[in-house]
Amino acid sequence: xxxxxxxxxxxxxxxxxxxxxxxxxxxxxxxxxxxxxxxxxxxxxxxxxxxxxxxxxxxxxxxxxxxxxxxxxxxxxxxxxxxxxxxxxxxxxxxxxxxxxxxxxxxxxxxxxxxxxxxxxxxxxxxxxxxxxxxxxxxxxxxxxxxxxxxxxxxxxxxxxxxxxxxxxxxxxxxxxxxxxxxxxxxxxxxxxxxxxxxxxxxxxxxxxxxxxxxxxxxxxxxxxxxxxxxxxxxxxxxxxxxxxxxxxxxxxxxxxxxxxxxxxxxxxxxxxxxxxxxxxxxxxxxxxxxxxxxxxxxxxxxxxxxx
Amino acid sequence: xxxxxxxxxxxxxxxxxxxxxxxxxxxxxxxxxxxxxxxxxxxxxxxxxxxxxxxxxxxxxxxxxxxxxxxxxxxxxxxxxxxxxxxxxxxxxxxxxxxxxxxxxxxxxxxxxxxxxxxxxxxxxxxxxxxxxxxxxxxxxxxxxxxxxxxxxxxxxxxxxxxxxxxxxxxxxxxxxxxxxxxxxxxxxxxxxxxxxxxxxxxxxxxxxxxxxxxxxxxxxxxxxxxxxxxxxxxxxxxxxxxxxxxxxxxxxxxxxxxxxxxxxxxxxxxxxxxxxxxxxxxxxxxxxxxxxxxxxxxxxxxxxxxxxxxxxxxxxxxxxxxxxxxxx
Numbered sequence: 001x002x003x004x005x006x007x008x009x010x011x012x013x014x015x016x017x018x019x020x021x022x023x024x025x026x027x028x029x030x031x032x033x034x035x036x037x038x039x040x041x042x043x044x045x046x047x048x049x050x051x052x053x054x055x056x057x058x059x060x061x062x063x064x065x066x067x068x069x070x071x072x073x074x075x076x077x078x079x080x081x082x083x084x085x086x087x088x089x090x091x092x093x094x095x096x097x098x099x100x101x102x103x104x105x106x107x108x109x110x111x112x113x114x115x116x117x118x119x120x121x122x123x124x125x126x127x128x129x130x131x132x133x134x135x136x137x138x139x140x141x142x143x144x145x146x147x148x149x150x151x152x153x154x155x156x157x158x159x160x161x162x163x164x165x166x167x168x169x170x171x172x173x174x175x176x177x178x179x180x181x182x183x184x185x186x187x188x189x190x191x192x193x194x195x196x197x198x199x200x201x202x203x204x205x206x207x208x209x210x211x212x213x214x215x216x217x218x219x220x221x222x223x224x225x226x227x228x229x230x231x232x233x234x235x236x237x238x239x240x241x242x243x244x245x246x247x248x249x250x251x252x253x254x255x256x257x258x259x260x261x262x263x264x265x266x267x268x269x270x271x272x273x274x275x276x277x278x279x280x281x282x283x284x285x286x287x288x289x290x291x292x293x294x295x296x297x298x299x300x301x302x303x304x305x306x307x308x
Numbered sequence: 309x310x311x312x313x314x315x316x317x318x319x320x321x322x323x324x325x326x327x328x329x330x331x332x333x334x335x336x337x338x339x340x341x342x343x344x345x346x347x348x349x350x351x352x353x354x355x356x357x358x359x360x361x362x363x364x365x366x367x368x369x370x371x372x373x374x375x376x377x378x379x380x381x382x383x384x385x386x387x388x389x390x391x392x393x394x395x396x397x398x399x400x401x402x403x404x405x406x407x408x409x410x411x412x413x414x415x416x417x418x419x420x421x422x423x424x425x426x427x428x429x430x431x432x433x434x435x436x437x438x439x440x441x442x443x444x445x446x447x448x449x450x451x452x453x454x455x456x457x458x459x460x461x462x463x464x465x466x467x468x469x470x471x472x473x474x475x476x477x478x479x480x481x482x483x484x485x486x487x488x489x490x491x492x493x494x495x496x497x498x499x500x501x502x503x504x505x506x507x508x509x510x511x512x513x514x515x516x517x518x519x520x521x522x523x524x525x526x527x528x529x530x531x532x533x534x535x536x537x538x539x540x541x542x543x544x545x546x547x548x549x550x551x552x553x554x555x556x557x558x559x560x561x562x563x564x565x566x567x568x569x570x571x572x573x574x575x576x577x578x579x580x581x582x583x584x585x586x587x588x589x590x591x592x593x594x595x596x597x598x599x600x601x602x603x604x605x606x607x608x609x610x611x612x613x614x615x616x617x618x619x620x621x622x623x624x625x626x627x628x629x630x631x632x633x634x635x636x637x
Contacts, residue, residue, distance in 0.1 A: 037436070084616055093436075094382065094576045095619050101573060102615030109608035226443070226565060233440040272457070280455035287444035291429070294441050298433045 004138045009259050010252065015144050015213070017251025018151025022206035023224060024231040024243045025158055026199025032175040032238020034192050037093050039100035040080065041203055041228070042221030043107045048073045048204025049211040049220065050111055053122055062125035066208050070201055077200025081193055089192065104222070112218040124212040147209055154202075155244045162240050171195060175238035227254075230286055234293050236300030246301060250286050257285040329583040332630065336587060337494050344483050356486065357554075358598055363489045364550045366590035367496050369574040371543035374500050376572070377581025378509050379536050380516030384439045385426075385446025386571050389419050389541045391563025393548020395453055398558035401469050402459065408471035408479055412549060419545025420538050422449070427537035431530055434519075446568055453560040464559030467552065479553040489550050493587075496543055501583050503539070512536055513581075577618065579627030588626050 027041050051072050055065035084103065088096050123129070124143040131139040162168035170191055173181045182188040207221070214220070231250050235242025262278030269277060293301060340363060347356045368390050375381040393415045400411045426445040433441050459465045470480040478484040503509050515522045515529040522529050552558050561567075570593070578589020596614075600607035622629045 031436075084620070087620055091619075094376070094572070094580065098573060098576045099616045099619040101569070102612040102619070104612070105608040105615070106612030109606050109612065113606055113609070229440060230444075233437060237436065276455045276457040276461065280451040283454075284448050284451045287447045291441055291444040291448075294433050294437055294444075295429060298437055300437075 004135060005259070007134070007138065008140070009256050011140060011144065011148070013252035013255035014148050014248065015151075015251070016255055017248035018148050018155075019206050019210050020224070020228060020231050020251055021151060021155060021244050021247035022209070023203050023228040024235070024247050025155075025240060026202040027228050028232040028235065028238055028240070028243045029171060029175075029195050030199045031232065033171055033178065033195050034089060034174075035093075035178065036085070036089060037096045037100070038085070038196075038199075039097060039225065040085075040103040040107070041199070042225030043104055044073060044077060044200045044203035045207040045210075045221040045224060046111060046216075046219070047076060047107070048207030049122075049216050050115060050207075051204070052208040052211055053115075053120055053216055056122055062122070062212075069208050070205060073204030073207075074197055074201040077204070078193065078197045080200070081196045085196065086189075086193075108219045108222075115216075115218075117218060119215040119217045121215050122211040143212060147213070150209065154205075155240075158240050159244075167191075167194065227286065230290050233300055234290050236303040239300070239302040242300060242302030250289070253289055254282075254286050257282040261285070328631070329627075333497060333584045333587065336584065336591070337490070337497070340490055340493075341487075344486055356483075357481075358594065360486050360489055360554055362591045362594035363486075363493050364547050364554060365571070365574065365594060366587050367489070367493050367550070368544045368547040369571050369578070369586040369590040370493075370496050370500050371540040371547070372571050373575045373580060373586035374503065374536055374540045374543075376575050377585065378504050378516070379512045379533055381431075381533060381537070382439050382572065383430075383442040383537075383540070384565065384568050384572065385442035385444075385449075386540070386544055387565070387567035388446035388449040388563045389423065389544035390548040390551060390567070391453060391560065392419050392422055392449060393545030394552035394555075394558045394562050395456075395459070395548075396545070397471070397549045397552040398465055398467055399459055401467050401471065401552075402465065406469055406472055408473040411471045412546070415545045415549045416542045419548070420542040423538040423541025424534070427534050427541070431533050431537065443565060443568070446563065446565055450560055450563040450565070453563055460558070462560065464557060464561070467556045467558065470553055470556065471549075479550075481554050481556060485550070485553055489554075492546060492550065496546075497583075497587060500543075503536075504581075508532065508535070573615075577615070577625050579625030582624075582627040585625055585627045592626060 023041065023045055026044075027038065030036055030038050030041070048069055051069035052062075052065045055068040055072075056062060059065055059068070080103070084099060085096075088099055124141070128143040128146050129141075131141045132145070134140050160168075162171055170181065170186055173186075174188065174191060174195075178188060181191075203221075227250065231246045232243055234250065235244075235246030258279070261282035262274060265274035265278040265281065268274070297303075340359065343359050344356055347353070347359075368386065372383065372386045375383050375386075396415045396418050397411055400414055405411055405414075426442070430438055430441045430445065454462050470477060473479070476484075478488050504513075511522065511527050511529070511532050515527075515532065519529050548562065551562060574589035574593050575586045576589070577593065578587065579585030597607065597611065600610050604610070618625070624631075
């Protein structure tokens with residue numbers, strides 16, 4: 001493998017990691033602050049992508065569609081919170097799993113009915129559709145680079161909001177001990193609502209950004225949801241910093257693993273065996289990584305202090 | 309079960325509830341036993357095969373409830389054991405071992421060993437970290453099975469034979485397998501409930517409430533949990549054996565995380581830690597999915613909200629519903 005290919009894989013890995021972070025950030029806050037397991041988070045990602053697709057057809061402008069999509073995703077997230085999730089905060093984790101699983105089934109099927117089961121695509125916006133010359137023999141799409149930049153900016157903004165503002169302070173306090181925060185006179189229900197709406201919007205944002213890179217299909221968020229859970233568990237539940245680092249690690253390990261594993265296996269096995277083992281091992285890598293992290297640090301890399 | 313001060317009234321109420329749940333369980337199993345006769349008149353082989361599938365899933369779900377309901381250990385990798393059991397069966401058959409006894413012995417020892425190793429690592433963690441590490445081992449097994457190119461790889465493998473017991477094809481798809489699965493289901497149902505009522509089960513439940521206190525009382529809760537994990541794992545392995553016999557086909561998809569999720573759904577929907585919860589949950593999910601899909605192609609539009617409503621309005625799952633309606637009478 002030459003250095004050009006390696007550079008491409010690293011960029012692809014960073015881009016995947018950034019998307020994972022946008023999904024995982026909301027998930028880790030909702031989980032860390034509210035102690036709520038929200039399986040419907042992957043659905044928010046899918047909704048973000050489909051809404052952008054829909055508004056793209058109406059307005060014809062990617063950025064306008066992105067904006068409208070985000071506002072609608074936020075509204076839908078808040079509606080979901082008010083209708084169903086709010087009644088489940090005090091319930092057992094498994095009740096939450098069951099109810100949000102029901103929501104996944106419903107929304108995936110609804111999307112299939114509304115937009116059809118076939119895959120859809122969105123072209124990247126005009127001004128970002130070019131590709132630039134990175135090295136002598138490597139051109140890379142501007143949109144993908146912009147994606148990485150946007151992800152890093154959002155991560156920095158989140159870090160500042162959670163670390164430096166009053167709302168962020170309440171969020172961190174909530175992640176440590178929600179009851180105590182409530183006893184000190186903070187309207188914890190409203191805090192939950194803000195965190196949830198914000199998390200839903202971030203997931204929708206990730207979906208909208210990913211739409212021009214991947215294809216849209218019903219259920220597109222389900223597998224990403226599992227990987228996002230892997231990310232927040234590796235990073236430590238409730239920790240934005242942990243989610244960011246873990247998301248990049250997972251993105252890079254997965255992407256590099258897929259391109260390198262087969263080659264590495266060729267060193268140890270005969271070609272046909274290596275071609276079988278390589279892809280399986282590559283798919284396994286992030287889970288092996290997670291099991292390893294949990295074995296040595298059962299609370300993840302950056303546990304939010306006091307969080308259960 | 310809570311108030312010690314009202315021991316007499318409480319004990320009486322509990323006794324009555326126990327009798328009712330035993331009665332319901334036996335009725336359900338008896339209904340399952342007469343299913344082939346009923347489907348002989350209406351529904352036919354299709355319904356019989358469907359009920360058989362539900363029973364096999366119920367074995368896995370009941371074994372999972374030993375972990376979730378009694379131990380508070382939410383394993384998100386339970387389908388891996390089902391997949392492992394089916395692969396051990398399939399590989400043994402392909403290699404010419406058709407006697408059911410050695411095949412079952414292999415299934416039990418390999419899935420038990422897998423449970424012992426992964427359990428010993430997973431049980432170091434707790435709560436959601438336990439959920440995720442069991443998912444990780446499940447995924448590792450899933451991808452390992454996909455890489456077995458000799459035995460079909462991603463595509464799975466068709467089996468041309470079925471295991472025999474003393475020359476009898478009691479595990480061949482059909483009524484032989486139906487009653488074998490029913491017997492195994494009944495035994496699993498009995499065993500898990502006997503375990504739950506024993507001292508072993510009481511230690512598990514105590515550990516679910518407060519592991520530190522149980523440790524202080526001198527119990528090594530880790531060992532109890534590990535034993536429960538191994539028992540649940542090998543029972544799910546047996547469900548995998550039956551899966552391979554029914555489908556006459558093995559596929560890595562059996563071990564996919566979606567199936568582990570489905571098993572959790574069945575247990576929670578039925579009612580965790582109750583005698584009949586997992587059993588009813590498994591039968592309910594399979595049968596309701598099938599009946600709804602007869603009504604409309606988009607049956608998930610009904611089933612999804614139904615799950616939400618059950619969670620919101622029926623605490624304790626289906627069993628909770630039944631026992632509450634029993635109290636009202």
